[in-house]
């Protein structure tokens with residue numbers, strides 16, 4: 001029988017290699033649906049919805065909520081090793097889907113404008129997503145055996161990059177949201 005990877009504490013480790021690219025398919029389906037919604041709104045308005053308008057805000061808020069879920073739910077599930085609400089592998093898949101769809105909605109929110117801190121926040125978002133995809137690529141190639149220690153070390157190093165980038169991203173996003181709401185929305 002093929003053995004399932006087990007972490008040092010005896011728990012099953014996430015196995016993203018299984019059902020390999022399924023999460024990418026889910027993400028793609030959601031992205032197509034979101035694009036259709038956005039295209040309908042744009043054609044009705046006769047232009048790209050502005051970031052500060054109803055549709056633009058909607059996409060920015062929904063995308064940000066998905067990104068927040070990406071950054072928290074999988075970690076929470078990992079902390080609760082005795083939890084019954086879904087396997088860590090399933091939550092990692094969820095992480096990858098919301099980690100792609102959320103940033104895509106936020107990209108639509110920008111309406112193609114990337115000035116100032118908001119632009120920097122978008123750039124950080126793209127970098128985090130790119131590093132996520134890189135991590136997944138490394139991760140699916142980490143069989144749990146002693147001779148792969150260099151690869152496992154590389155993955156630990158990758159964690160050291162991905163996490164601070166996430167914090168920087170949400171710090172910038174918080175400032176952007178507070179400033180945008182204050183200047184572009186409430187001061188009108």
Ligand code: HEM
Nearest residue numbers: 051052060061064110113114115118119121122173180184
């Ligand atoms: C990670 C999440 C987000 C990113 C990366 C992001 C990024 C951006 C970008 C690049 C712009 C265009 C700036 C320009 O005009 O060049 C923008 C505009 C704007 N964003 Fe966001 N945004 C995010 C979330 C949000 C959220 C959650 C809200 C509201 C609750 C929001 C409110 C606004 C508003 C009101 C504007 C228009 C600003 C103006 O017209 O001066 N954003 N955002």
Ligand code: HEM
Nearest residue numbers: 067070071075078096099100128129132133135136139166
């Ligand atoms: C908004 C975008 C994203 C944010 C904020 C984000 C954030 C994070 C955070 C905070 C962790 C650490 C979880 C932990 O160990 O407790 C993590 C891990 C990870 N992320 Fe992301 N991520 C994003 C997008 C993605 C994407 C698009 C992918 C791949 C398609 C991805 C793949 C991974 C992988 C493979 C791990 C490591 C899982 C593990 O070591 O257990 N992430 N991410």
